[in-house]
Structure formats: C-alpha cells, structure tokens
Amino acid sequence: LTLACQLRRLGVDFRIIDKNEEPSTTSKAIGLQYRVSEVLTWMGLFDRFLSRGVTGTGVSFYAGGERILHLRLDRLHGTSGRGAFEPKSLVLPQSVTESLLIEALGEHGGAVERGTSFVEFTQESDGVVSRIWRPDGGEEMVGSRYLVGCEGPHSVIRKQAGLSFEGKTYPVSYFMADVELDWEVERGDVRVWIHEDGMFSAIPMPGERRWRLFVESGKKVEEGATEVTLDLVRRLMAERTGDRVTRATSPTWLSEFRISCRMVDRFASGRVFLAGDAAHVHSPTGGQGITTGVQDTYNLAWKLDMVLRGVAPDSLLDTYTDERLPVVRRVLKNTDQTASVFLAHSRPRRVFRDHVVLPLLRSQTMQKRLTRRMSQLDINYRGSSLSVHQEKGLIGRVRVRAGDRTPDVVFRDAGTGEETTLFERLGRSRPIALFGLDAGAAGGPPARIRRSMEALGCLSVDCSLVLPEEAGRHGGETLIDTGAEFRRLYGVRGEFLYLIRPDGYVGLFQSPVDQRSLQAYAAKLFGTRAVEGAFGAGEMRVP
Numbered sequence: 001l002t003l004a005c006q007l008r009r010l011g012v013d014f015r016i017i018d019k020n021e022e023p024s025t026t027s028k029a030i031g032l033q034y035r036v037s038e039v040l041t042w043m044g045l046f047d048r049f050l051s052r053g054v055t056g057t058g059v060s061f062y063a064g065g066e067r068i069l070h071l072r073l074d075r076l077h078g079t080s081g082r083g084a085f086e087p088k089s090l091v092l093p094q095s096v097t098e099s100l101l102i103e104a105l106g107e108h109g110g111a112v113e114r115g116t117s118f119v120e121f122t123q124e125s126d127g128v129v130s131r132i133w134r135p136d137g138g139e140e141m142v143g144s145r146y147l148v149g150c151e152g153p154h155s156v157i158r159k160q161a162g163l164s165f166e167g168k169t170y171p172v173s174y175f176m177a178d179v180e181l182d183w184e185v186e187r188g189d190v191r192v193w194i195h196e197d198g199m200f201s202a203i204p205m206p207g208e209r210r211w212r213l214f215v216e217s218g219k220k221v222e223e224g225a226t227e228v229t230l231d232l233v234r235r236l237m238a239e240r241t242g243d244r245v246t247r248a249t250s251p252t253w254l255s256e257f258r259i260s261c262r263m264v265d266r267f268a269s270g271r272v273f274l275a276g277d278a279a280h281v282h283s284p285t286g287g288q289g290i291t292t293g294v295q296d297t298y299n300l301a302w303k304l305d306m307v308l309r310g311v312a313p314d315s316l317l318d319t320y321t322d323e324r325l326p327v328v329r330r331v332l333k334n335t336d337q338t339a340s341v342f343l344a345h346s347r348p349r350r351v352f353r354d355h356v357v358l359p360l361l362r363s364q365t366m367q368k369r370l371t372r373r374m375s376q377l378d379i380n381y382r383g384s385s386l387s388v389h390q391e392k393g394l395i396g397r398v399r400v401r402a403g404d405r406t407p408d409v410v411f412r413d414a415g416t417g418e419e420t421t422l423f424e425r426l427g428r429s430r431p432i433a434l435f436g437l438d439a440g441a442a443g444g445p446p447a448r449i450r451r452s453m454e455a456l457g458c459l460s461v462d463c464s465l466v467l468p469e470e471a472g473r474h475g476g477e478t479l480i481d482t483g484a485e486f487r488r489l490y491g492v493r494g495e496f497l498y499l500i501r502p503d504g505y506v507g508l509f510q511s512p513v514d515q516r517s518l519q520a521y522a523a524k525l526f527g528t529r530a531v532e533g534a535f536g537a538g539e540m541r542v543p
Helices: 002-010 034-042 046-052 094-107 156-161 228-239 288-308 314-342 347-360 366-373 421-425 449-457 482-490 515-526 528-537
Strands: 015-016 058-063 068-072 112-114 117-124 128-133 139-145 148-150 167-180 189-191 200-204 210-216 248-265 272-274 388-393 412-413 419-420 432-436 460-467 480-481 496-500 506-511
Touching: 002 094, 002 288, 034 046, 034 288, 034 421, 034 480, 046 094, 068 366, 068 388, 117 156, 148 156, 156 272, 167 228, 200 228, 210 228, 228 248, 248 314, 272 528, 314 347, 314 515, 412 482, 419 421, 421 432, 432 449, 449 460, 449 515, 449 528, 460 482, 480 482, 496 515, 515 528
Parallel strands: 015 112, 058 189, 148 272, 388 506, 432 460, 460 480
Antiparallel strands: 058 068, 117 128, 128 139, 167 210, 167 248, 189 200, 200 210, 412 419, 412 480, 432 496, 496 506
C-alpha cells in the first residue's frame, strides 16, 4: 500500500491485487518507528496517522512486584533543526495503518482489486506476464513492465522467482491478545514482567482501555498448538504479574504464534522485485519489520518512476538490491540479538539478561544508543554506488555524508520571505540540489556553480543556494539558513553541493563543487545522453 500510494503520487500506472475479500481487521504489526514518520510526512499523511496512534515514551520492567528498570525511548535530540519536523514513533494497529493508506490511495484515484489471486508469472525481455484469477472465477493474463511481490512471508512470487528465504524459527511460542484492561495506569509505557515461567508484556494501543498482551507460552517445543482463550490469558496475567485484581475483557484478537528470523539472498530477479515481509521477517520487538518494509518500497518507488519515465537507465533498479540487502541484513541481526536477549529462550540467557543487560540499560547513554538503533534514523547507504562523497581535507569534515539520512531544517525563502523546510521540498518527490558558497565569494555564485544549477534544473532537479543570514545576497533560488541550523546539523562550511535523492538520503556530496564529477554522478540517475545535453547545451529538459 505504501508503494501504491507513492507510485500514484508520481503518476505511475499499476494494478494492486489482494486475494482477501476485505481489508485486514487484526492489529498485527503495531510499531511504526521514527523513520516511518518522516516517510509519511513527505507523503502528506503523518498528521492523520498521529491522530489515530499512541506515541510511546518508554518501557518499564518489573520483577518480584517491583519496577527494576525504566527504559526511556524518547531521548532522541538533535534529529532535526529547531522548528522543523521532529520524527516520532507511533503505536498503531496494522488494520488502521492499512485503512489510512487505502483511504489515501483512493484520494489519488487508486483502489485495491479485492478477491483477486495471483497464480504465476513468466518473464520476457521487455516485461512480465502474470496469470491471475478474478473474483468472478475468470482467468486473466496481465502484462506489465515490472512485478513487485508484497504478499508476505509465504510469498508465491518469491518461491516462483527461485529466491531463497534462509533463517530460523525460535523454539518458543507466544500468545497474543488484544483486550481491554480495567486498570488505572499511565499509558505512555510498555510494561514488561520478568518471570521464571516466561515474560509477560502489555503494550498500550489506541483506545481508552485497549492493550496488547504478549505472553511467552512456556511450552516445550514438542507440544502442539494451544487454543488461546480469555480465561488462559487472565490466568497467565495473574501468575506472571502478581496482579489478581485487574481483569482483561472484550478481546478482539487471540492468537498463538512463533517468531521467525529470515531474509532473501537478493531483492530482485530480473523484472521481479520483493518488498516487506516477502523479503524479510523479524522478531516483533521494536517494530522493525513494518518500518523496514515501508522503507523498502519508498526506496523502490522513486527508482521505478524514473526508469518508467525514461529518465533513468535500467541499471538504476539494480541499486535496489544493492542498497536494501545490507540494510536488512543489519536490521535482522539487530532484531535477532534483541529477541535473543529480551525474550531469553534459555536459562543462561535469562541470567545474562537479568544480571548484565538490564543493569547496563540503566545508563542514559545505553538507552539512547538502543533507541537510536530502533528508530532507524541511522540507517545509511554509504557503501552504495549511488553514494559518492568528495570532500577535500581531513579537518572539519561534514557530519551528514553521502549515503546518510538528511535531517529536516527550516529555511527562509529569499524570494517570498516565507519559511520553508527541506521536508516540504522532499514531499515533491524530486531530487534536490543544495549549493553553498565560500564566505569570500563576491557577486553571487561563480560561473561553474551557475552552470551546474542550470544544467541540473534542465534535469528537473530542485536547485537552491543555501546562504547564511548575514550573506546579504538574496537572488533567485536562495534559501536563508535562519539560525544557522543547517550549518550546525550538517556541519558544512565554504563551498559545497548536497545532491539529495527523493527518498531523503544524500546521493552526492562535493566540497568544493566539481562539475566533471557531478556530470559523472548525474549520469547514474539520468543517463549519459540527457546529462551531456543538459550540461552541454542546456536544452534537453527531462519530463
């Protein structure tokens, strides 16, 4: 749905099918981490998500009837400039997430084709032919340039594409219940009780008294499935928490499940791509699965758009696997480590958790590190072929490098005098070029920077000069760095170029600006012919 919404905003034609007759009604994945809030902001959707979700603040751990640790999850400072968008984490049932995205898709004239099953596909030199079954039982052959499988861990498309899905399933099963609790407690914290028979946790959900209960079953591996009932959940809550007064009522979902940790060996096979749970499944701790899946599709959307419009060479799509594979591998490793420690599937691990990890997490420094890692704000593509960093000298190096996330900053538009932000510009889903000048530059930008801005403009790149408040030269496309927030966050001085991708990552950084290297980089995004035309005659404008 994220992919469909973004492609619709970009004007790309597609069909999105779902074998289910109705949208999801269960909560499933509930944690949207900080990075997702930034993606939703660019899509113009964050406010409606915020109005329906709960903002988490921490985790309280209990043992023997006492709170032994309060883990703060809101210690992220300096992630954006003053007055700019501050990323947030949200707790929101997946059914609500889906309904909000379906609503947004409909506002752009799109719709999910319900009750439509995918059967198989064949690849050809210039496209993919898919066989589907319609709701009326009829068969249809669908031709498309590309096919993206977002159909979850049992993906038919992944299996037919011959992509591996290696990993493991944890030995312990868990019970889950979405219920109402008649207790009077602060709803900001997740509550976790450590017990010798297994962990019990309660997560605040939208709704005055709604909570998700997550319970380690304590069953042996060889034991069969359990019918999860409200009475079972009540008994385990009393035993594990010691609270024999609070009652769970009005269940909307009772389930038993096992946690897996798996991922593909690559994200594409020819013209067929995978995203989300079809490509990777995680422990539910920390909301990493859905957060990673949303970023998969936002990475893929702008690349599909540029290739389908004939703006970019086909090779741009190769970077989808190159960029997402190592990122997902790191996230999966982190979620596995977190699950192994906090869920503690053996007695030695429980001893390590209770006597080593939890005491260490009393440190604010350790809490900030854990929060930062879960937020996915530090995810970067520094090793990607699309991340080129060219900076002279070793002293005073910039903080935001090629491949890094770009923090939001407030500027003043010199032309209109009004405030604008970097994220407002990223919401246009176009590449952005920000140029800086040496402090001693007189009479505006030098000719090579003017030529570079004109050429990138011909390629539909949103170009601006970023000047300090005291610069005094407020010509054309100029953004004033009010309060020097851009300089502080990004650490830039003197002449520079930040070429920012539509997904909010730095593609190219130069200091000073080198036009020849800029052309070589631009060719990766726009093709050699278009770039030569733009930098040569300035007459070839990309649609």
